Structures are given as C-alpha cells and as structure tokens.
Amino acid sequence: MDAVRLAERMGRPLARLLGPSLRRRPRGVFYHLAGPHPRAHVRALYETKTPEQLALDLRYLKESFHVAGHEEVVWHQRRQKSLPAGSVTISFDDGLAECFSTIRPLLLENGLPGTFFVCEAFIDNRSMMHRNRAALAIEAVGRLEPGAWDAIREPCSRLAASPLATPGDLVAWLRSVTFRQETELDAICELLEVDVAGYLREQSPYMTGEQVDQLHREGFTIGAHSLRHPELWLCDGSRMEAEMRGSCLAVQERTGMSRVPFAFPFTGAMLSRRRLAALLADIELIDLMYDTAYLRRDRSFIVNRIPADAPGQPGDRSNLPDLMARAEALEPLRAARRLLRPHLG
Ligand SMILES: [Zn+2]
Known part of the structure; x- marks a missing residue:
C-alpha cells in the first residue's frame, strides 16, 4: 500500500468525525x-x-x-x-x-x-510555458534513435549542471525544470530538435485573444x-x-x-x-x-x-x-502537516 493510500485509510475515521464541518x-x-x-x-x-x-x-x-x-x-x-x-x-x-x-x-x-x-x-500562442516545452522535450527523448544519445549526452549534462548517464536522467531533469532554467531548457530543446515555434504555429496549444474575449462576452x-x-x-x-x-x-x-x-x-x-x-x-x-x-x-x-x-x-x-471523498479523507493529514510548518502561513 503506498503512503497516500495508507494516509487516506488512516484519515478516514477522523474525516468522518470532522465530516459535517x-x-x-x-x-x-x-x-x-x-x-x-x-x-x-x-x-x-x-x-x-x-x-x-x-x-x-x-x-x-x-x-x-x-x-x-x-x-x-x-x-x-x-x-x-x-x-x-x-x-x-x-x-x-x-x-x-x-x-x-x-x-x-x-x-x-x-x-x-x-x-x-x-x-x-501565452494568449495567441505567442510563447510556450516552460513546463509545456519540457513536455515536448520529454517526447523527443523517447524518439531518440539508437546512438543519438551519445552525441548529446555531454552537452546536455553541461547544461543540466549534472552528469546525465542515461536518457532517463535527462527526463528526470526535464521533469524538475523551473523557470530559472529556461535558458538551459531551450538549449536542450535545440539539441533534441524540438521546434517550439513550429509547434505553437501548427498545433495552437493555447486559446487566442478572440476566444478569450468570446468567453467573457458569453458570461464566463x-x-x-x-x-x-x-x-x-x-x-x-x-x-x-x-x-x-x-x-x-x-x-x-x-x-x-x-x-x-x-x-x-x-x-x-x-x-x-x-x-x-x-x-x-x-x-x-x-x-x-x-x-x-x-x-x-x-x-x-x-x-x-x-x-x-x-x-x-x-x-x-x-x-x-x-476525488472529493479522497480530499476529505486526506484533509486531517494535510491540516496536521500545515500545523507543523506554520511558516507556510
Ligand atoms: Zn497553471
């Protein structure tokens, strides 16, 4: 049983007690x-x-x-x-x-x-969020031809500031990337031949300004x-x-x-x-x-x-x-965790 499931099971009686609230x-x-x-x-x-x-x-x-x-x-x-x-x-x-x-x-x-x-x-597909770019890079790692990894391992390791032994290590780095590593992420996208601008142009992952305006006009x-x-x-x-x-x-x-x-x-x-x-x-x-x-x-x-x-x-x-029952069952545990870390507010 994983830790979340265990906490959920332990939290259930407490959640029942706190249920009405x-x-x-x-x-x-x-x-x-x-x-x-x-x-x-x-x-x-x-x-x-x-x-x-x-x-x-x-x-x-x-x-x-x-x-x-x-x-x-x-x-x-x-x-x-x-x-x-x-x-x-x-x-x-x-x-x-x-x-x-x-x-x-x-x-x-x-x-x-x-x-x-x-x-x-991102409106009008002018640019792409770093996590979405990392997701495209992860897909590209999955498509690497045999032998291609050897050619990019060294430069990727330098950019990630960490020795990457396998493509799996690069995927782990891509999963943890934050906005502070955008420059390195973009360079790795280039090494992986990920065409972010082309994807934005052809796949339009985000709404256009006109669509956002229409949602507003329709009362959303x-x-x-x-x-x-x-x-x-x-x-x-x-x-x-x-x-x-x-x-x-x-x-x-x-x-x-x-x-x-x-x-x-x-x-x-x-x-x-x-x-x-x-x-x-x-x-x-x-x-x-x-x-x-x-x-x-x-x-x-x-x-x-x-x-x-x-x-x-x-x-x-x-x-x-x-999902809602799970949120209730886990709330006592989450509340206890917040109490232990009051600096989080
Ligand atoms: Zn978000």
Whole structure:
C-alpha cells in the first residue's frame, strides 16, 4: 500500500468525525483541459479527462451541488459570509485551446458558470510555458534513435549542471525544470530538435485573444494566472508582484472588469498568507486568489480547489465523488502537516 493510500485509510475515521464541518466547506474543482487525445505539450505532465468524462463530472456537479460563479463567491466574501453548504466553483487553468473547443460547449450546454485563468504571454500562442516545452522535450527523448544519445549526452549534462548517464536522467531533469532554467531548457530543446515555434504555429496549444474575449462576452469569468507561469515561490518580491499585477492588469484591459481574480501558477502553498494579504491590500485590482490546497481552511480572500484532471477508470460514471471523498479523507493529514510548518502561513 503506498503512503497516500495508507494516509487516506488512516484519515478516514477522523474525516468522518470532522465530516459535517468538512462537508460544509465550499468546494472548488479545477482542471487544465479535457480533450479526445492528450497532446504532446501536456502528455508527460498530467493525465486528462476525455470530453465524455468531463461531461459526466459536470452532470454530477449540476445534480449534487449549487455551482457558484466567481461573482457569487465575491458577493459572499465582501459580506464576510461563507458560500452556502453544498456549493462548488469550477475553474480551468492555463488558457489551453481545449478550454474553448471542448469545455466551453459543455458548460454552455449545462448552463454552468466557470472561470478561465489565463497567462498573458501565452494568449495567441505567442510563447510556450516552460513546463509545456519540457513536455515536448520529454517526447523527443523517447524518439531518440539508437546512438543519438551519445552525441548529446555531454552537452546536455553541461547544461543540466549534472552528469546525465542515461536518457532517463535527462527526463528526470526535464521533469524538475523551473523557470530559472529556461535558458538551459531551450538549449536542450535545440539539441533534441524540438521546434517550439513550429509547434505553437501548427498545433495552437493555447486559446487566442478572440476566444478569450468570446468567453467573457458569453458570461464566463476570465481570471489572471500570472504573465509567464513561473514558480512564484522562487521569484523575488518584485518579480512576484510584477507577475500578479501585470497579469491582472492585462485581463482588466481585455475585459473591462473592475477587479480580477488571480490563480497561483502551480501552487500558492509555499507563499506566506501574511505576505499575500499585504499584496492584496496593495494590488487593489485583485478581488480573490484561487489556490490548489484541496479543502484547506484558508484566509477569506483565498478559494482553495481540488485538482480534478485525473480520469479514473473508464466507464459511465464520474470519478469526482471519489476525488472529493479522497480530499476529505486526506484533509486531517494535510491540516496536521500545515500545523507543523506554520511558516507556510
Ligand atoms: Zn497553471
């Protein structure tokens, strides 16, 4: 039994005890995309649902919860009220093309609200997030001809600043790459003959500005997800502020919204809540922050969300009830871990 399953089993009785309180907490669920086939820029990063599986999730949410739009969350937060028990919010991170082609029609069909968090630098496929570039590189490593590894092993090791003995070592490095290694990542992409510009041009992995505008016109909420999706906890104070302020300003210019929600790229878990409260007071343009800490009881300006990309078993039922039950079972353990690391806020 792996550690997570063990913790889940141990957490279940405690979760039952805390059940009524846990169940009263509003839930957020978030996805990156849902599409018929996982595409090369995400295939190595995370699993995704098919449109049919997302449709099952949406039907489950519609039948079992009150699905609240961002405006409703803000309305309650301004009056210092919690959302009613049994509420859920739905959001989508990174502004990938499937948000428009697959997710938008499903939300419209079900009459459900949703928030799309976009990164300004990727709109219109002007550039590609470093993790998506790393995913393309991982695919290219898998396609290396016998003998080709020997030719690039030395330069790749130099760029990675670590001795890479096998292609598997390079894949491990690519999986751990952060925005601070973008220059080295780009050089390795070149050695692997990954054509990032060509991929952006031909595969259009992200939404266009026109599509984002249309989502806004149709009543969906557009939120900011930073300018270039860096690991914010590795940024210095001025870069972090520039990413938050700049991306919210860009969404404001695009949509005319007076205030804009912001979702942390990757996670905001390592960011001190005190520091975020100070930033929020300073950047008046942000109305709420969305994080990925499951059912964490958090500051009133943070909405936590459960990741729901995992497709589960094929079949004709949604796996969201299981994902939510798991989040409940693991919450006591997660809460204990946070207590032991109070510097995280
Ligand atoms: Zn993201």
